[in-house]
Amino acid sequence: MFDGPDRGGPAGRDAYYHLGSGRRRRGRGGSRHGAGTSAKGQVVGSSGERMIIVMKSDAATEQIAAVAEHLEGLGATARVSTGSVRTVIGVVGDLDGVRSVAWDVLPGVERVMSVTGPLRFVSREAQHDGTVIEVGGLRIGGGTLTVIAGPCAVEDRDQLLEAGKAVKAAGAHILRGDAYKPRTSPYAFQGLGKEGLELLAEAREVLGMPFVAEVIDPRDVGLVSSYADIVRIGSRNMANFPLLQEVGRQQKPVQLKRGFTSTIDEWLNAAEYIYNEGNHQIILVERGIRTFETAARNTLDITAVPIAQSLSHLPVFVDPSHASGKRSLVPPLTRAAVAVGADGIMVDVHPHPESALVDGSQALEPAEFSELMEDVRRLAEAVGRELA
Numbered sequence: 001m002f003d004g005p006d007r008g009g010p011a012g013r014d015a016y017y018h019l020g021s022g023r024r025r026r027g028r029g030g031s032r033h034g035a036g037t038s039a040k041g042q043v044v045g046s047s048g049e050r051m052i053i054v055m056k057s058d059a060a061t062e063q064i065a066a067v068a069e070h071l072e073g074l075g076a077t078a079r080v081s082t083g084s085v086r087t088v089i090g091v092v093g094d095l096d097g098v099r100s101v102a103w104d105v106l107p108g109v110e111r112v113m114s115v116t117g118p119l120r121f122v123s124r125e126a127q128h129d130g131t132v133i134e135v136g137g138l139r140i141g142g143g144t145l146t147v148i149a150g151p152c153a154v155e156d157r158d159q160l161l162e163a164g165k166a167v168k169a170a171g172a173h174i175l176r177g178d179a180y181k182p183r184t185s186p187y188a189f190q191g192l193g194k195e196g197l198e199l200l201a202e203a204r205e206v207l208g209m210p211f212v213a214e215v216i217d218p219r220d221v222g223l224v225s226s227y228a229d230i231v232r233i234g235s236r237n238m239a240n241f242p243l244l245q246e247v248g249r250q251q252k253p254v255q256l257k258r259g260f261t262s263t264i265d266e267w268l269n270a271a272e273y274i275y276n277e278g279n280h281q282i283i284l285v286e287r288g289i290r291t292f293e294t295a296a297r298n299t300l301d302i303t304a305v306p307i308a309q310s311l312s313h314l315p316v317f318v319d320p321s322h323a324s325g326k327r328s329l330v331p332p333l334t335r336a337a338v339a340v341g342a343d344g345i346m347v348d349v350h351p352h353p354e355s356a357l358v359d360g361s362q363a364l365e366p367a368e369f370s371e372l373m374e375d376v377r378r379l380a381e382a383v384g385r386e387l388a
Contacts, residue, residue: 264311288324319345
């Protein structure tokens, strides 16, 4: 299991070889991309092969630095990504000399692997076992099914607590509710900002539920992550690379929604941006894509779940509410998500959808959500998933 970045150790993000920073050092040949590296900074050998060195969970900073030093001596460059559980080193440059070294006998090295696909860290090649993320005593991934539910946006204290009590009673594990809302119209409700985060923190204390909240501006990452248990990157910001890098530098788990015009490959590469900065606790969320069909808000790409799970070790969730935009479609899409093997679902629930300031048409009423959870339990058991 790879967890989030460790910023408190002696190495720090900007220490030797820029541990966890994802910054690139100049190769011996003088190229700003590093020896044997493409203009996009891909780790390439003479045959297009990439290599990753996985350090042991108890590897000392000195051992990590020694491996990086050895790589530099061979004319390669070490790209070090440090998490709270372990460190992985991507090797940049000509791998011919690097391959001749028995890296796995060096102190602190757990294993060495070659990666032939375009993804360096989030692929199944890099890590065969699925990532398990712990949040508030819950295990996300690893065969569990996690349910996130709550209002799309925090409107006031009473609305949030009423929704939170209802979803917890029905069996939800994590509360959703956003303090910052990117909207199509600049005149629509944009969220309560810091006040909304404070209300969510109060709800966590009252309900005993961790919560996830969206961040839309790199300047707000520190603020949102200081309150939220999980930080979310929304669909509109999946390709906001400065934001991806900034959330990769903080310690809280990150939900990464697929862009509504993005391919699965683009989605996974966005996760690479986060992972490369040192945060290894990433949850992928399929939330529907824009197609020529207009009968629903988006088209839920249910095939993306098993495809993403086959390509990546990261947990994959489904958001049936934003995928459909219609309350009547949320239950069947939720059932489809559980049946196809999603690691979790995220559902909009509002105590009074008719008066909701955001996306009331897709929000379930508490009684509807409670009924849906009965179906979820039965389906989870049928497909071998254990509720978190």
